[in-house]
Amino acid sequence: MESKVIVVTSGKGGVGKTTATASIGAALALEGKRVAVVDMDIGLRNLDVVMGLENRIVFNIVDAVNGKCKIQQAAIKDRRVENLFLIPASQSDNKDALSPESVRRFSAELRKEFDFVFMDCPAGIERGFENSVAAADEAVVICTPEVSSVRDADRVIGLLYARSVTPKLVVNRIVPEMVERGDMLSHQDVVDVLSIELIGLVPMDDQVVVSTNKGVPLVMQKGSKAGEAFHRIAMRLNGRADLPIEIPQGQKSFWKKIGLKIGVGK
């Protein structure tokens, strides 16, 4: 199988890029793919704590790119999920430690070792973004149903197209009850505005905080709706484009359920 380099990006910070990267990566590894997740946020690394691998860092991506260590030394193997590897960011350098050219060279090496390489892009559209998209075949754009996030996503989508990278959209942190009330943009509204291909809808889920607290992959957390959604996104990235996209549903009240049964209300 030809390996794929996918950048996970959003423009705005704090919309769930790192959680998405960790979850989708873990889901694909559970499917038996060899997966590397790369933290591109040099100076502000976080993917390691989200994945619970912060105690095992020896080398980082800057070392690997500059040839101070081998890829195999920098890639930390996840002991719970076979075939999942993390290449952590450096905490002491800044974004200029890498260049798009050096990342391209490094990615060519990664392609030989892994089926999927996920680049966890830092927020913003400066150097860190340039480095992260340099070698990408595809992009996953994470967006929450808020005006600020959608606006930044639109900007990033424009930049991705300019670099001939096809973006696919994930709408994260959907609160179905608020959408129903008309107090939150629906996924359809977001798609209307951004007009790119949708690849998944993720509901707001308390389990995200819980699994991050523990440093356990979200997709291994039983009963996590967000985890299931990320799992389906991973499947779609793995060629299962036919998998239907589930729209997050709120808890229906007793009366509403009856209403639905007898065909009143929606």
Place this chain on the structure above:
Amino acid sequence: MFNGFLRKLLRTQETTSKDLAKKRLQFALIYDKLEVSDDTLTALHRDIVEVISRYFEFDQNALKLDITRCEDLSALVVNTPILSAKRRNRTLKHACTP
């Protein structure tokens, strides 16, 4: 459910906050892309009025300037009712230029 029903009844006229969000977003994105400030739009409005008034008699306040977007294209739509055409001779033309 009854609360929800009542709310829905009351909401039919009122626009929901997400409709507002969507509208604001769409405008923000259009302006982001065109990088057109309000000042530019006002200046453009003034210039268009000036040019049209050389040729036509029209209500300057009724002239509408809109930037619309469909799919990937943006269009500048100028809409104005015209009262009558001016006779185009040189003197008149010059008379109209401020």
